[in-house]
Amino acid sequence: xxxxxxxxxxxxxxxxxxxxxxxxxxxxxxxxxxxxxxxxxxxxxxxxxxxxxxxxxxxxxxxxxxxxxxxxxxxxxxxxxxxxxxxxxxxxxxxxxxxxxxxxxxxxxxxxxxxxxxxxxxxxxxxxxxxxxxxxxxxxxxxxxxxxxxxxxxxxxxxxxxxxxxxxxxxxxxxxxxxxxxxxxxxxxxxxxxxxxxxxxxxxxxxxxxxxxxxxxxxxxxxxxxxxxxxxxxxxx
Amino acid sequence: xxxxxxxxxxxxxxxxxxxxxxxxxxxxxxxxxxxxxxxxxxxxxxxxxxxxxxxxxxxxxxxxxxxxxxxxxxxxxxxxxxxxxxxxxxxxxxxxxxxxxxxxxxxx
Amino acid sequence: xxxxxxxxxxxxxxxxxxxxxxxxxxxxxxxxxxxxxxxxxxxxxxxxxxxxxxxxxxxxxxxxxxxxxxxxxxxxxxxxxx
Numbered sequence: 001x002x003x004x005x006x007x008x009x010x011x012x013x014x015x016x017x018x019x020x021x022x023x024x025x026x027x028x029x030x031x032x033x034x035x036x037x038x039x040x041x042x043x044x045x046x047x048x049x050x051x052x053x054x055x056x057x058x059x060x061x062x063x064x065x066x067x068x069x070x071x072x073x074x075x076x077x078x079x080x081x082x083x084x085x086x087x088x089x090x091x092x093x094x095x096x097x098x099x100x101x102x103x104x105x106x107x108x109x110x111x112x113x114x115x116x117x118x119x120x121x122x123x124x125x126x127x128x129x130x131x132x133x134x135x136x137x138x139x140x141x142x143x144x145x146x147x148x149x150x151x152x153x154x155x156x157x158x159x160x161x162x163x164x165x166x167x168x169x170x171x172x173x174x175x176x177x178x179x180x181x182x183x184x185x186x187x188x189x190x191x192x193x194x195x196x197x198x199x200x201x202x203x204x205x206x207x208x209x210x211x212x213x214x215x216x217x218x219x220x221x222x223x224x225x226x227x228x229x230x231x232x233x234x235x236x237x
Numbered sequence: 238x239x240x241x242x243x244x245x246x247x248x249x250x251x252x253x254x255x256x257x258x259x260x261x262x263x264x265x266x267x268x269x270x271x272x273x274x275x276x277x278x279x280x281x282x283x284x285x286x287x288x289x290x291x292x293x294x295x296x297x298x299x300x301x302x303x304x305x306x307x308x309x310x311x312x313x314x315x316x317x318x319x320x321x322x323x324x325x326x327x328x329x330x331x332x333x334x335x336x337x338x339x340x341x342x343x344x345x
Numbered sequence: 346x347x348x349x350x351x352x353x354x355x356x357x358x359x360x361x362x363x364x365x366x367x368x369x370x371x372x373x374x375x376x377x378x379x380x381x382x383x384x385x386x387x388x389x390x391x392x393x394x395x396x397x398x399x400x401x402x403x404x405x406x407x408x409x410x411x412x413x414x415x416x417x418x419x420x421x422x423x424x425x426x427x
Contacts, residue, residue: 063398115315139402143401146405147409224410
């Protein structure tokens with residue numbers, strides 16, 4: 001047993017060393033941080049910064065890049081988040097309930113969380129809706145929303161929060177990000193001729209972006225809350 | 238003259254806040270058990286961060302970030318003591334015994 | 346060295362300490378807590394480097410949600426590394 005363990009250790013070390021070699025080599029090949037002639041700075045970034053504000057459709061360049069120039073990547077991320085919940089729910093369904101004794105909630109904590117909850121939700125909504133002008137957006141607001149739902153579940157117990165919607169409605173909420181994004185992609189195709197294209201007309205473009213951000217935010221928040229429900233064993237799929 | 242008084246008040250508040258942080262950290266390192274450490278950290282954290290933020294709010298003035306920083310102070314004064322209370326309560330409910338003077342000889 | 350560089354250095358040193366700490370610790374609950382602190386320092390690095398969008402996500406997900414998820418899982422599987 002001991003000898004086998006030692007062999008395993010030596011093997012693991014050799015494997016890691018073999019992996020470290022190419023990685024270090026790759027890092028050494030990278031251009032110096034912030035150097036002006038790095039490929040990313042020479043072409044792409046300059047282009048984004050120059051054209052981002054008008055053709056990205058958002059004063060916050062990050063949002064413009066996420067929702068317009070790199071819309072396909074962002075769509076992939078939204079799918080990844082949704083898939084993460086599917087996987088967690090599938091694995092967590094197999095874990096048996098441990099039945100640990102929960103500590104009764106302190107009235108102080110209960111009161112403070114009930115008072116703070118609406119403010120956190122309002123902040124999340126603010127971050128989502130203002131994503132095109134201020135730092136933030138669908139993902140950022142979505143994680144704040146998810147954090148609020150998890151905070152509420154921690155204090156009030158996961159059951160009442162998970163019970164706010166039926167399992168079926170939760171599943172639809174979690175899919176919102178993917179569905180809304182796919183829908184806007186098709187709408188973009190119809191309006192501009194490109195998949196994920198955003199119309200040039202400012203009001204239409206802005207409303208489409210806000211709908212998109214709201215979809216990503218609600219979907220992301222519901223997925224994160226769903227991860228917690230799955231892990232804490234209140235909701236099986 | 239007014240600018241100097243303004244700067245003086247701000248520096249006093251920020252330095253006082255930093256002093257509270259220092260005392261709180263000292264307490265965290267030197268106190269004998271969980272409860273006394275939570276006690277030190279929670280109080281000094283809320284007061285230290287509150288004073289530093291108050292200094293910064295005065296520094297940026299009401300038309301700058303000042304109002305937003307005041308909201309931050311309100312949030313901090315609400316959340317920090319609650320977190321400390323929740324920590325201490327969870328420890329007590331799970332049966333962690335507070336330190337008493339009798340076992341002080343061996344634990345110090 | 347400018348004060349901002351110094352702040353960067355301090356933050357990176359904290360990150361390194363946190364990362365080594367997580368690798369060395371045997372108590373999984375303690376790992377989750379240190380990881381939360383690590384994420385918070387990472388959030389400061391993002392904010393300081395001019396990426397508030399990423400900083401917000403890091404604060405909410407890294408320091409908040411993943412910590413809760415880790416602790417919940419640890420409370421169900423046991424806190425000692427085997």
